[in-house]
Amino acid sequence: MKVIAVLNQKGGSGKTTIATHLARGLQLQGHSVLLVDSDRQGSARDWRAVDEDNPVTVIGLDRPTLDKDLKGITDHDYVVIDGSPQATNQALSAIKAADFVLIPVQPSPYDLWATSDLVDLVKQRIEMTNDKLKAAFLVSRAIQNTNIGKDVITVLDGYELPIFNSRIVQRVGYPNSAALGKTVFETESANSNAVQEMTALVNEVKSFLDEE
Numbered sequence: 414m415k416v417i418a419v420l421n422q423k424g425g426s427g428k429t430t431i432a433t434h435l436a437r438g439l440q441l442q443g444h445s446v447l448l449v450d451s452d453r454q455g456s457a458r459d460w461r462a463v464d465e466d467n468p469v470t471v472i473g474l475d476r477p478t479l480d481k482d483l484k485g486i487t488d489h490d491y492v493v494i495d496g497s498p499q500a501t502n503q504a505l506s507a508i509k510a511a512d513f514v515l516i517p518v519q520p521s522p523y524d525l526w527a528t529s530d531l532v533d534l535v536k537q538r539i540e541m542t543n544d545k546l547k548a549a550f551l552v553s554r555a556i557q558n559t560n561i562g563k564d565v566i567t568v569l570d571g572y573e574l575p576i577f578n579s580r581i582v583q584r585v586g587y588p589n590s591a592a593l594g595k596t597v598f599e600t601e602s603a604n605s606n607a608v609q610e611m612t613a614l615v616n617e618v619k620s621f622l623d624e625e
């Protein structure tokens with residue numbers, strides 16, 4: 414079982430959008446997946462509640478005991494944690510529970526600077542676990558057909574964590590699918606840009622976790 418925590422204390426960075434798509438995308442590739450909503454606002458639980466046929470299992474664990482609460486859960490290929498915007502101790506327990514921390518960031522310096530505390534926590538944990546914990550940035554809500562600015566790349570590089578090749582672009586298809594309690598995997602055709610980029614993300618997460 415691999416635990417993937419989608420974390421960034423900055424609200425609106427796309428955590429819930431990415432966590433729900435990652436969970437569903439892994440499931441569509443035949444894996445058993447549990448989505449853990451660690452946000453007290455319960456966005457992933459709200460999403461799950463819209464459509465009673467939603468095939469993703471979502472549970473809420475929104476306390477700083479998340480790592481301990483997850484200990485009994487072992488019967489899934491992947492657990493995806495949708496991160497909360499709340500306190501550091503909550504983020505810390507998600508980091509402790511995780512094999513992999515995926516940090517979605519909007520390509521703006523303000524958003525990047527706001528992740529520095531999280532990056533510090535993640536790096537401390539990587540050191541403590543002798544590199545057992547992995548982490549990477551994912552550019553989220555990028556503007557289509559626009560290059561990420563050089564200055565943004567410089568700030569990102571400065572954090573010295575891997576940056577995923579896949580990127581998630583700002584597309585109306587994401588909120589539209591969420592409003593139906595679905596993902597773009599259900600609401601769009603297989604060759605749509607949104608399905609293609611989310612599939613690329615799922616594949617990149619899997620191969621990143623398989624690397625030694």
Ligand SMILES: Nc1ncnc2c1ncn2[C@@H]1O[C@H](COP(=O)(O)OP(=O)(O)O)[C@@H](O)[C@H]1O
Pocket residue numbers: 423424425426427428429430431456553554555581582583584585587588591
């Ligand atoms: N790639 C995207 N394209 C368009 N809208 C997005 C995208 N990612 C997130 N959003 C929208 O932005 C808002 C915040 O995204 P959300 O995934 O809830 O972020 P977080 O969980 O980090 O707060 C939501 O309304 C969501 O639908």
Ligand SMILES: [Mg+2]
Pocket residue numbers: 428429430452456495496
């Ligand atoms: Mg959220």
